[in-house]
Structure formats: C-alpha cells, structure tokens
Amino acid sequence: MNICLTDKIFKVLSEVVTGENVKAYVIGGWVRDCLLKRDHADKDIDIVVIGSGIDIARKTAKRLNPKIKVTIFRNFGTAMFRYEDYDIEFVGARKESYRRGSRKPAVENGTLEDDQKRRDFTINALAISLNAGDLGEFLDPFGGIADLRNRLIRTPLEPGKTFSDDPLRMLRAIRFATQLNFHIEDKTFRSIAENVERIRIVSAERIITELNKIIMCEIPSRGFVLLEQAGLLRIIFPELDNLRGVDKKEGKAHKDNFHHSIKVLDNISKRTDNIWLRWAALLHDIAKPVTKKYSPESGWSFHGHEYIGSKMIPDIFRKMKLPLNDKMKYVQKLIDLHLRPIALSQEEVTDSAIRRLLFEAGDDIDDLMLLCEADITSKNEAKKTRHLENFRYVREKLREIEEKDEVRNFQPPVDGCEIIKTFGIKPGREVGIIKNAIREAILDGIIPNEYKAARKIMLEKGKELGLTPSGR
Ligand code: CTP
Secondary structure, X not given: OOHHHOOHHHHHHHHHHHHXXXXXXXXXXXXXXXXOOOOOOOOEEEEEEEOOHHHHHXXXXXXXXXXXXXXXXXXXXXXXXXXXXXXXXXXXXXXXXXXXXXXXXXXXXXXXXXXHHOOOOHHHOOEEEOOHHHXXXXXXXXXXXXXXXXXXXXXXXXXXXXXXHOOHHHHHHHHHHHHHOOEEOHHHHHHHHHHHHHHHHOOHHHHHHHHHHHHOOOOOXXXXXXXXXXXXXXXXXXXHHOOOOOOEEOOEEOOOHHHHHHHHHHHHHOOOOOHHHHHHHHHOOOOHHHHOEEEOXXXXXXXXXXXXXXXXXXXXXXXXXXXXXXXXXXXXXXXXHOOHHHHHHHOOOOHHHHHHHHHHHHHHHHHHHHHHHHOOOOOOHHHHHHHHHHHHHHHXXXXXXXXXXXXXOOOOOOOHHHHHHHHOOOOOHHHHHHHHHHHHHHHOOOOOOOHHHHHHHHHHHHHHOOOOOOOO
C-alpha cells in the first residue's frame, strides 16, 4: 500500500468503495503533504468520489463508528465527518468549476480528470486510488509529481481560467510558494498580475486567512515580495504598499520602509510563533508615510510615527476583519512603545525611565524587547552589534529594576478604597489625584514601592487638597 494510505481510515474507505463498486480517490493537500513528507497541520483529508460523495461518507462513517455524525451540505454535494484527529471531506467529482464557498449548487457529475482540472494547482490535483484494483496508485494527469519535485506552483488549466473560477487562488499561489518555498511558474505568475483586480470580489475573511498563513511562514517576506510584485498588495493592503519607495533630497535618502518592515517580520519570525507579535513587527512603521518630513538641517524624520501608527491600527484591523479585541490592543501597545527601548539605550539611562517603561509595557515587556531587536536591520555588522549590546544593557537594567521595585504588574501599595476610608470621602476626582501622585512618586523613584511611604504621600497630597483624615 502507498505510504500515504497506512492509516486505518484508508483501509475502511477502500473496503467501502470497493464493496459499493464506486471509484474514489484521496486528493488535494493530504496527498501533496504526504509526498513532501510534510506534517499534516490540520489533518484534512479530501476524498473525491465518482458518484455520490454523500452516500460514501455515510457508509464509511457507519463502518468506522455508528455514532459518528455526518454533516451534509446537499447544495454542494459534499459531506464531512470527524474521525479521531481527522476531518474527512467527501465530494462527488464534477464538471462544474470547483468552487468552495459558492452558493451555486454543484450541477454536472464528472470524471476524476474533470474534477482534477478544476482544482487550483497541479500539486493539489494529485489523486491516489482507493479502489481494490489499483489501490495506492497515483493519478497525475497534469504533472503534479514532477512539479513537486521541481518545486513549482502551476495551474492545471490555462491560469486565467483557474483564477477566474476563484480569484482567491491568486493569493493561495503566493501562500503555497511561501509556505513550501516553491517558485510560481512564470505564466501562472503573469496571469496573477493580469487578474489582480478580480481579488476585489473575494471577501475580507478569506483574504485574511491567506495573509495570516503567509505571516506564519518561516520566511514571510517572500510572500510579501510576491504580493507586491504581482500588484496584489496595493489592493489588499494599501497601507503596507504605501511604505514602498525611497525619497531623496539634497543627496539624502531614507530607507525603503516596506522592505525594512518585512525584514523585521522575518527577524521576529525566527524568535516567535505569536501571530500578533508578528503583526506588530509588520505594522510597527505603518505611519511613516504620513509622518515623513524633510529638513535640510536634520534630514528625514518620522516624528510621532509610533503614536500615529498605533492609532491607525483599529481602522486597519476593522477593514481586514482582524479581531478588535485585546489582541489588537496588544499590537497597538507594542507599536506605540517600539522606540522607547532604543531611546533608553542611547541616553544615560535613569532608573525612573526604566521603571516607566516597565510600568507601561507590563507583561509585554519581553515581546517589546524582541520587537526592538528584530527592528535592527542594518547591514553594517559593527552597528548591529552595538545596538544589540545596548539592548542587552537595557534588558539587564529592566531585570534589576523589576527585582527591586516590581512595577511590571503595578498594584498600588495604597488603593482607592483606603484613600476613601482615610479621608471619609466619596469616590471621585480627589481619589484619582491621590492615586496618581502615589504612582508618579514610585515611578520617579521618589519613594519605594512600599505601603508606609505610599501612605505618607497620600496624607501629604490629601492635605494639599484640603482633606483631613477622618478620626479613627
Ligand atoms: N481547492 C481549490 N481551490 C481553492 C481551494 C481549494 O482547488 N480555492 C482544492 C485543492 O485541490 C486543495 C483542496 O481543494 O488541495 C483542499 O483545499 P484546502 O483544504 O483549502 O487546502 P489544502 O490544499 O488542503 O492546503 P491547506 O490545508 O494548507 O490550506
């Protein structure tokens, strides 16, 4: 038996289809990943049946375990069930365009080859027989195996036809090229460039799924370079596309912020699989175009780009259907703070500046430091080493101060309740003022982060505000 078909599920499938005298094949990502000896991340198995996919799904599920619930999408002629770790999806072979997510019912039944040629890429159109007569045999009419060997993304049909059937496939081509480190065949790539406008009919949800997969690749910049070269980036992510280009005045040029941003993304991807930290890296300089200024004295500047950038995030996230929750706030915070450790590493650093950074970054301080280190993209090795050393020093100081003052998850040593009780007042403005005074005194290092000292500040500030402690 073929190495891809050693799991029990394939044995049962083969018995069912052979018993029913129906032809069926494993097809798509499972076959591709098996040949590439790649982990099946999501364990999706696609089965194409020359006949009723729904019928075979029901019979297979029953044989595996009568309790399995089969979900049927009659309109699409598909059915699926979950078995152990697998999601097994059955579809009847069709002549109609293969369209996931289309509201159109599947119409005409077709042969295996009809079905294969309606798929996105040759490497995804490979099938393995489940039938007793030729069990485990590959059916590869479009040269998918050779393309896997040559690391090539290519459409089975004329690319224009494949992409007009489902324009999302243009993004999928780039996503697979990035994930697998494959090359997109020239004709296929040219066709993407010609058809970019059609991406506009694809929903933001489907686009972001692909974009997130690109961001989670080992070297995501490859995908972004392809998106840019094809002309897709300006349509699906204009804010990132705007970072492209270099301006020159009086012989002074600034760096290309698009290439810098995707390099930072690559750098951080070596250190983390946290998708939101990767997003923060990609977006950290997003406000550079809108804050860009030139002056003959100081050259190019992007004042406030960290603050404006963090303010741009909600609109970008909303448009791209990214979550508008604590993940977004985390990205905003990292962008807002991304220059702070650099500033600290350049000047004579005071304890209070370190304390303030710890206080503002809280538990995200380590991620912020990772972002800052990833932000060093200089090709000058000496400069790079110097920056990294400065950051090492900042990290050391952070550790030292945190040990001493514990401001990372700052809990005021005297809280609002105590202020209210002490002065016999109602919750309101004065409580806020006193709490602030205590926090500022601790962050400035005027007092230690301790109860006794904080209570003293409370009483002093209360006096200033005309409050007297209610006798106890
Ligand atoms: N497919 C297609 N066109 C699409 C989406 C999917 O032709 N727009 C076909 C391909 O044959 C693909 C199969 O459906 O292999 C399964 O699709 P999907 O599960 O989305 O992708 P996989 O190839 O399994 O890869 P991955 O799990 O990495 O997304």
